[in-house]
Amino acid sequence: MTWLRAQVVDGARDLLPPLHQATVKRITTHGMVIRGTETIARSGNAKSRTNQHPQTWWVMVWTGQAIDDMEGEDPLDELADRKAARKVLHIRSENRR
Missing domain, CATH: 1.20.5 (Single alpha-helices involved in coiled-coils or other helix-helix interfaces)
Structure with missing residues (x-):
């Protein structure tokens, strides 16, 4: 199985913490569902322990058809x-x- 990393970015800045070990679970007409694990450091130290949280994102793709439908x-x-x-x-x- 291939693992992906999902990110929501603005230029070089992450808007949300990235999802590690992300997989696309479903693709629909106007978007997709992505599941993965969010990893958050317990402190600001890069070598600190982390907390991991399962996450699911629903991503809507704003096409002209989606805008018309919605x-x-x-x-x-x-x-x-x-x-x-x-x-x-x-x-x-x-x-x-």
């Missing part, structure tokens, strides 16, 4: 609706006890 849509609205629905379902299940 026109008028706000993904944050959908996430808020899902959270509200889960909260209502949770309250209902607690009331049944």
